[in-house]
Amino acid sequence: MRRPVAGLVIITAACTEPAPPPSFSLATPGDTLYVPFTEITDGAWLGGERFAVLSPAENSVALLDFGSGTIRVLDARGGELQNPSALFALADTLFVADWARRRVTAWSPTGELIRAIPATDIARGSLPRGADARG
Secondary structure, eight states: OHHHHHHHHHHHHHHSOOOOOOOOOOOOOTTOOOOSOSOOOEEEEEETTEEEEEEGGGTEEEEEETTTTEEEETTTTTOOOSSEEEEEEETTEEEEEETTTTEEEEEOTTSOEEEEEEOOTTTTTOOOSOOOTTO
């Protein structure tokens, strides 16, 4: 009598469908911004909840404002940036080094170009990242 009951339990277990996996959705946290870049290599804090980020792979610099949830890509149409390679902030100005154009550009907090500073011909257009005591 035990064999038919055991066989019935095995057949019943083989015929039942497994329970579907649970489903859930992930909500975007309030402190997250999605940027259109695959790689970010440099960043600078601009004060408050604002940051500047550099993506050499996309030849782009973007201003991120976590407070308002906005992203502004610098020079998206104007052609002032060609191959940005480094950035830093000083007071309320963002500086971006562009090796292809052989210059450093200065940008306002709103993303407007203030001025372009060409690299010296003595250095053959190189843009040093630092200076020693001799300059």
